[in-house]
Amino acid sequence: MKIKVLYLIAGIIFVAGIAGCILALSAPKTGVVRISQNGMVVREIDISKAEDQFIEMEFEGRKNLIEIKNGEIRVSHADCSDKVCVNMGRLRSGIPIVCLPNRLVIEFAENDFDAVVN
Amino acid sequence: MKAKKMTELALLTGIALVIFVVELQIPNPFPIPGIKLGLANIVTIYAMYHYRACEVMMVVGVRIFLAAIFGGNMTALLYSFAGSVLCVAGMLFLKRIIDSSHIWLSSVFGAVLHNSGQIAVAVFMIGKGIIGYFPFLIVSGCLAGAFTGFCAQLITKRFLKKDISKDKM
Numbered sequence A: 001m002k003i004k005v006l007y008l009i010a011g012i013i014f015v016a017g018i019a020g021c022i023l024a025l026s027a028p029k030t031g032v033v034r035i036s037q038n039g040m041v042v043r044e045i046d047i048s049k050a051e052d053q054f055i056e057m058e059f060e061g062r063k064n065l066i067e068i069k070n071g072e073i074r075v076s077h078a079d080c081s082d083k084v085c086v087n088m089g090r091l092r093s094g095i096p097i098v099c100l101p102n103r104l105v106i107e108f109a110e111n112d113f114d115a116v117v118n
Numbered sequence B: 001m002k003a004k005k006m007t008e009l010a011l012l013t014g015i016a017l018v019i020f021v022v023e024l025q026i027p028n029p030f031p032i033p034g035i036k037l038g039l040a041n042i043v044t045i046y047a048m049y050h051y052r053a054c055e056v057m058m059v060v061g062v063r064i065f066l067a068a069i070f071g072g073n074m075t076a077l078l079y080s081f082a083g084s085v086l087c088v089a090g091m092l093f094l095k096r097i098i099d100s101s102h103i104w105l106s107s108v109f110g111a112v113l114h115n116s117g118q119i120a121v122a123v124f125m126i127g128k129g130i131i132g133y134f135p136f137l138i139v140s141g142c143l144a145g146a147f148t149g150f151c152a153q154l155i156t157k158r159f160l161k162k163d164i165s166k167d168k169m
Helices: A002-025 A113-117 B003-024 B041-048 B053-071 B075-094 B100-126 B128-162
Strands: A032-037 A040-046 A053-059 A062-069 A072-078 A097-099 A104-108
Touching (some): A002 B100, A002 B128, A032 A053, A072 A097, A072 A104, A097 B128, A104 B128, B003 B053, B041 B075, B041 B100, B041 B128, B053 B075, B100 B128
Antiparallel strands (some): A032 A040, A053 A062, A062 A072
């Protein structure tokens, strides 16, 4: 009996996870990208309008090079060992690009941040 | 602690570390940090159902510390530590409810708890933007947890058949 309840709970967790994935993947793109480091917002850029550029982020001596090109943003270079952030490619959906060692997060900002940017 | 038991625990830790290092060499198709099979946890789950709580904690504690050194990624230590504490605590509790023929179910819960701990540390350290990963971690945790759980269940079954672990039960 208890096992059945636990099966049910596990099933609910799994389905909720899938629903969350779909929700994250279908999150609307706003064009405004927020770059934050160590929990603080460093920059907000409208990449659909911004010109092609490189942004260098530094944290405790380590660097990430962020590239904005043709209205898309990605991490083009990192001096960590695993290169997770580089391998994540361009920012496309609700899944943020992160660099755990350098505490860097690149994500689409919610709509209400347009006002702040303007 | 008897020398025999200490040797067994050291052996388990060693096996887990070997599996961990081998798994490091497998390229990860998912570019999200935290998503991996976690094959080393087969040993954890096996230990969970064959040893006492404090012995399991010792094996896991030593394993994650040495794994961080072998993997050369000390920042990962904090994440795996928080994850492991939650996971071990949760599974030790679930062990009372879930018998050894449903190990994979308890492994699923362990994996989800592990990922929750990791995300909690990540939110604390990096900021809440990272919470977008949580659903992906949960789904991968369920699948990987079920897989490692099945492996551990298989091992337990085989060992019982051969009566190797009779004196540990």
